[in-house]
Amino acid sequence: MGLTLAITKEQIAGETRVAATPDTVRKWTGAGHIVKIQTGSGLGASITDMAFSDAGATIVATLKEALSDADIVLKVRQPAADEITALKSGAIVIAMLDAYREKGALNSLAKAGASAYAMEFVPRITRAQVMDVLSSQANLAGYRAVIEAANAYGKAFPMMMTAAGTVAPAKAFIMGVGVAGLQAIATARRLGAVVTATDVRPATKEQVESLGAKFLAVEDDEFKNAQTAGGYAKEMSAEYKAKQAALTSTHIAKQDIVITTALIPGRAAPILVTREQVASMKPGSVLVDLAAPQGGNVEGCVRGETVDINGVKIIGPSNIAASIAADASALYAKNLQAFVGLLIDKDGNLIPDAKTGAEDEILKAALVTAGGAVVHPNLKG
Numbered sequence: 001m002g003l004t005l006a007i008t009k010e011q012i013a014g015e016t017r018v019a020a021t022p023d024t025v026r027k028w029t030g031a032g033h034i035v036k037i038q039t040g041s042g043l044g045a046s047i048t049d050m051a052f053s054d055a056g057a058t059i060v061a062t063l064k065e066a067l068s069d070a071d072i073v074l075k076v077r078q079p080a081a082d083e084i085t086a087l088k089s090g091a092i093v094i095a096m097l098d099a100y101r102e103k104g105a106l107n108s109l110a111k112a113g114a115s116a117y118a119m120e121f122v123p124r125i126t127r128a129q130v131m132d133v134l135s136s137q138a139n140l141a142g143y144r145a146v147i148e149a150a151n152a153y154g155k156a157f158p159m160m161m162t163a164a165g166t167v168a169p170a171k172a173f174i175m176g177v178g179v180a181g182l183q184a185i186a187t188a189r190r191l192g193a194v195v196t197a198t199d200v201r202p203a204t205k206e207q208v209e210s211l212g213a214k215f216l217a218v219e220d221d222e223f224k225n226a227q228t229a230g231g232y233a234k235e236m237s238a239e240y241k242a243k244q245a246a247l248t249s250t251h252i253a254k255q256d257i258v259i260t261t262a263l264i265p266g267r268a269a270p271i272l273v274t275r276e277q278v279a280s281m282k283p284g285s286v287l288v289d290l291a292a293p294q295g296g297n298v299e300g301c302v303r304g305e306t307v308d309i310n311g312v313k314i315i316g317p318s319n320i321a322a323s324i325a326a327d328a329s330a331l332y333a334k335n336l337q338a339f340v341g342l343l344i345d346k347d348g349n350l351i352p353d354a355k356t357g358a359e360d361e362i363l364k365a366a367l368v369t370a371g372g373a374v375v376h377p378n379l380k381g
Helices: 022-030 049-054 063-067 081-086 103-111 126-131 133-152 179-190 204-210 238-252 275-280 320-340 361-366
Strands: 004-007 034-038 058-060 072-077 092-096 115-118 160-162 165-167 171-175 194-198 257-260 286-289 306-309 312-315 367-370
Touching: 004 063, 022 034, 022 049, 022 320, 034 049, 034 063, 049 058, 063 081, 072 320, 081 103, 092 320, 103 115, 103 367, 115 361, 126 320, 126 361, 133 179, 133 257, 133 286, 133 312, 133 320, 171 179, 171 238, 179 194, 179 204, 179 257, 194 238, 238 275, 275 306, 275 312, 361 367
Parallel strands: 004 034, 004 072, 034 058, 072 092, 092 115, 171 194, 171 257, 257 286, 286 312
Antiparallel strands: 115 367, 160 165, 306 312
């Protein structure tokens, strides 16, 4: 008989992505499932209702029509209050729930009897790579950060030699070498900038150098042990931060572009660039702070705004992936398709423990609400 999957319009301001594409819809409907999509859900990502309909989706006018009998609800971001109240009891909700900060939404999902999975909690293991939304979205964010910086920067990125003289290349400094940082390095290099990068994790040095950039860090004993078993950066000591700040201060003063990408799961973003360091930069320099939604890596950054401090621009994107919505949606929808595949058996039915996380390590890591309660160990209390 198949399941009913639902996609509704994203209600968070500025969110233009959508949780499905015609390609993923076609695969679900081809497997015998019903896909209901609220009208206009894909327009921000340049996907029309007709494109979804041609792929086999049923287009409905309201979110209540989409959600009333949905077994699985797919979202980009956490559902709004009216969406949660429209869920049938026992529905499965899958989204980037921003679970550490949006605890009110989690409690509402639990009270509604929903089993909610947070895609940002999918573990970074080999089997889950195709479901890794943090990587798929960060890749595009790193690319877009450099484009935003180039647009705000009043000069050319590459060296240009002309009969009238030579234009010096821009100097770009990437702070935080995760997926976003690596893509920012590659993009800045493609545009012709001279690129340096830093990260507290020693394993990133080789990656930085493989992309043709120079690595900058205080390489002491703390640095050598600054990575968790899961591959995330650890919070560094005050002493290390002081040493790193001293090293980077003189470096930042010489840079034209600084892009910061450092995040710590469940915590505010660490400050990497102080007001004094911003003040040391040349007028016309640009900082793009990809950690702005988590408080920012740059002092003086304001989420969703561009701040000008004595001619130095600090750009704080609130949702940079949404500025490249078509590609971001395509990658995210594929992440969701792979994740949903863990919940459905070969006959097209939900696996017996789909609503409780089962014994699958990926589902267990991502499950945040079930049985009327918040169940993720990092979110209880």
